[in-house]
Structure formats: C-alpha cells, structure tokens
Amino acid sequence: MIMKTxxxxxxxxxxxxxxxxxxxxxxxQYQKAVAKSKMAAVKPLLKSVKDAEEIYFESHGEYTSDLTELDVQVPEDASYIYVWSDNDSSVVGADLFDVTGGGYEIYLANSARQPGSFYCWASEDSIADAVCKSEGTLDEALTDYYGSNNYLISGTAYSAPHDPCDDLPPKSGCGCWNGEYMC
Structure with missing residues (x-):
C-alpha cells in the first residue's frame, strides 16, 4: 500500500x-501606524500655513481663506487644508477624514478664542482617536462644544463662554435666550 503525503x-x-x-x-496596529505617519506628514504644512496667515494678518489686518494669497507652497492636492474665521475664532486646520476621521486645528494668534492653541481632533473613528490621544490631552469642554474628541497638543484649553441663562431660575413653559425668558 502506498502512503499519500x-x-x-x-x-x-x-x-x-x-x-x-x-x-x-x-x-x-498597522492602520494606526499608517494614520499616525500621514497625520504627522501634514503638521509641517499646517504650521507653514499658520505662519503665512500671521504674516498676511500683519499686512492686511485680517486673515484670508484663500490659500493662494499666502506666501507658502501648498500642494495642489491639499484640499484638506482650510482656513476659517468667525467672530469667535480664526483657525488653520487640516481635515483628514479619508485618512483617519480626524485632523488638526491651530487657532491663529489674533483669534478671539484660544490664540495659538494646537489641537488634534477625532470623530468616532477609533484609529484617529488613538492617534490624537497619543499626542495630547482631552479637552472636555471643547469636546462637549463640538461633539468630537478634541485633544490639546499645546496652548490653552477651551473655556466655554458664560451663558447668562444659567443665572436665571427655571421658569415653567419658557425658554431662555441671552439671559431673557422667551415665553
């Protein structure tokens, strides 16, 4: 009989x-390492855009949302870099949704809120959250404000503006807006 092996x-x-x-x-672990390297690669670009925005502000008295007006080389495929301002803050940021479900934001020097603070934020994606957690500490107030996890890398933590409605006793059937009952 022949034995089959x-x-x-x-x-x-x-x-x-x-x-x-x-x-x-x-x-x-591999996905986390890839996300960390991609997010790390965008940091120098983001800091360069921030510095160019500060120079632009010195010349024009305001920030610009048009990256082509800045004296910085931004790659054409860098659609994830953004600049926005409102009456509360001015921010240079990088949305890396396709990479990690998170990104970075740097509050500009003349921002009304948290000037110079540098954040890493993460949506519900556990990989982005792990990357951001490894870089900073959770800012619970900003996390509550935006609804996504925000980790402070450097600068000052967010402090929510005082709501004058908090000083009023509750009134049945009424809402409150700017410290006044709306009945």
Missing amino acids: GFTLIELLVVVLIIGILAAVALP
Whole structure:
C-alpha cells in the first residue's frame, strides 16, 4: 500500500485560523501606524500655513481663506487644508477624514478664542482617536462644544463662554435666550 503525503483538512484549518488571529491583532496596529505617519506628514504644512496667515494678518489686518494669497507652497492636492474665521475664532486646520476621521486645528494668534492653541481632533473613528490621544490631552469642554474628541497638543484649553441663562431660575413653559425668558 502506498502512503499519500500531504496536509489534512484539520491541519489546513488550524493554519488558516492562526493566520486569521495574527491578522486580527496586527491589522489595527498597522492602520494606526499608517494614520499616525500621514497625520504627522501634514503638521509641517499646517504650521507653514499658520505662519503665512500671521504674516498676511500683519499686512492686511485680517486673515484670508484663500490659500493662494499666502506666501507658502501648498500642494495642489491639499484640499484638506482650510482656513476659517468667525467672530469667535480664526483657525488653520487640516481635515483628514479619508485618512483617519480626524485632523488638526491651530487657532491663529489674533483669534478671539484660544490664540495659538494646537489641537488634534477625532470623530468616532477609533484609529484617529488613538492617534490624537497619543499626542495630547482631552479637552472636555471643547469636546462637549463640538461633539468630537478634541485633544490639546499645546496652548490653552477651551473655556466655554458664560451663558447668562444659567443665572436665571427655571421658569415653567419658557425658554431662555441671552439671559431673557422667551415665553
């Protein structure tokens, strides 16, 4: 009788199971490392845009949202870089949704709120949250304000503006706006 050599079905299943377990452990760590490197690559560009915005502000008395007006080389594919201002703050940011579900924001020097503060923010994506958590401390007030996790890397933490309605006792059937009952 001739003996056939080879692997049994059980042996093959054990090998597949071991490979599956290794992949389940290694893949999240790999994804985190890739996200961290992509987010780290955008930091110097973001800081350059911030510095160019500060120079622009010195010349024009305001920030610009048009990156082509700045004296900085921004890659054409850098659609994730943004600048915005409102009466509360002026920010240079990088949305990296496709990469991590998070990004960075730097509040500009003449911002009414948190000038110079540097944040890493993350949506519900656990990879982005892990990357941001490794870089800073959770700013709970800003997290409550925006609804996404915001980690302070440097600068001052957010302090929510005082709501005058908090000083009034509750009034049944009425809402409050700017310290006045709306009944």
